[in-house]
Amino acid sequence: MSLLQVTNLRKSYGAHISVQDISFDIEKGRCVALLGPNGAGKTTTLRMLAGLLEPTSGMISFEGSRPGAEYRRGLGYVPQSPAFYGWMTGQEYVVFAAKLSGMGAKEATSSALESLKRVGLNNDARRRIGGYSGGMKQRLGLAQALVHRPRLLILDEPVSALDPIGRREVMELLREIREETTVVFSTHVLHDAEEICDDIILMNHGRIAEQGSLSQLRSHYSLPVIRLRTEKHKEAIQWLESLASKPFVLESQLFGDHAVFNVNDVEKARQTILQEAAQLEIPLLQFEAGSSTLEDLFMKVVGV
Numbered sequence: 001m002s003l004l005q006v007t008n009l010r011k012s013y014g015a016h017i018s019v020q021d022i023s024f025d026i027e028k029g030r031c032v033a034l035l036g037p038n039g040a041g042k043t044t045t046l047r048m049l050a051g052l053l054e055p056t057s058g059m060i061s062f063e064g065s066r067p068g069a070e071y072r073r074g075l076g077y078v079p080q081s082p083a084f085y086g087w088m089t090g091q092e093y094v095v096f097a098a099k100l101s102g103m104g105a106k107e108a109t110s111s112a113l114e115s116l117k118r119v120g121l122n123n124d125a126r127r128r129i130g131g132y133s134g135g136m137k138q139r140l141g142l143a144q145a146l147v148h149r150p151r152l153l154i155l156d157e158p159v160s161a162l163d164p165i166g167r168r169e170v171m172e173l174l175r176e177i178r179e180e181t182t183v184v185f186s187t188h189v190l191h192d193a194e195e196i197c198d199d200i201i202l203m204n205h206g207r208i209a210e211q212g213s214l215s216q217l218r219s220h221y222s223l224p225v226i227r228l229r230t231e232k233h234k235e236a237i238q239w240l241e242s243l244a245s246k247p248f249v250l251e252s253q254l255f256g257d258h259a260v261f262n263v264n265d266v267e268k269a270r271q272t273i274l275q276e277a278a279q280l281e282i283p284l285l286q287f288e289a290g291s292s293t294l295e296d297l298f299m300k301v302v303g304v
């Protein structure tokens with residue numbers, strides 16, 4: 001079942017279009033990564049989903065409600081760089097957030113304590129936020145976003161600013177949270193998405209470049225590839241260039257003394273290449289037959 005439906009969503013600032021007519025569904029119970037490089041439009045998209053930014057055009061429908069209906073109570077949001085009052089304690093902050101969501105004092109306190117416990121901050125709840133580490137602040141942001149038990153949790157780059165330890169803590173926590181709550185989070189690191197997500201939406205320049213389940217995308221982009229490296233001899237380099245026009249080569253990338261070939265028949269390619277190399281006495285340093293990865297796709301789309 002689709003929890004959130006986005007149709008032709010657009011945000012423009014004057015002539016600049018930050019998010020250009022994107023459409024996607026978020027299924028209930030899934031964990032979705034919004035991937036993309038700096039400036040791709042991730043924050044703009046998530047802020048529109050969270051109801052914090054008015055779309056220029058397009059529709060967002062939550063739990064099948066009519067587009068435009070108020071749904072903010074159903075979701076929790078952690079911004080890219082959450083700002084806290086350092087003088088408040090963690091508990092005061094989460095109680096404050098709970099009250100903002102409409103809870104009375106008693107319920108706010110009990111929900112806040114439960115939420116702080118869930119993110120592992122129960123022992124630090126009475127300390128001032130000013131003394132928290134980056135990882136603790138990010139977990140406090142999560143406690144705030146979870147306190148009213150949202151059906152959808154939206155996180156903008158939850159681990160980008162953290163050191164490896166903080167990153168691990170937050171990723172582990174997200175892994176637990178996603179068991180109970182539908183989660184969408186943005187990142188510019190493919191590895192984060194691969195670690196805990198089911199689906200990815202890959203954005204670049206305000207548009208969706210690819211979307212689908214990780215397994216679908218993996219199998220779709222798992223194409224046979226041959227990687228070759230020779231010594232830096234003129235003849236060897238010429239030979240690499242000549243391989244590009246073989247009938248089994250679909251696409252080639254030549255980098256002087258090494259080359260990557262997308263091939264349609266890996267066995268045929270292997271035989272031909274190795275035979276020719278032996279006949280012509282090409283000084284081969286590396287021969288590898290494998291398949292392209294999601295990383296290759298990401299690099300290609302992002303163009304780095």
Ligand SMILES: Nc1ncnc2c1ncn2[C@@H]1O[C@H](COP(=O)(O)OP(=O)(O)OP(=O)(O)O)[C@@H](O)[C@H]1O
Pocket residue numbers: 013016017018036037038039040041042043044045080188
């Ligand atoms: N208030 C604004 N006014 C004008 N342009 C904006 C505004 N907010 C964002 N943009 C532009 O929209 C584009 C997308 O920005 P956005 O912050 O959504 O990207 P992002 O994918 O979150 O990037 P990052 O990885 O750096 O956080 C950028 O080109 C940005 O300069």
Ligand SMILES: [Mg+2]
Pocket residue numbers: 042043044080156157
């Ligand atoms: Mg951003």
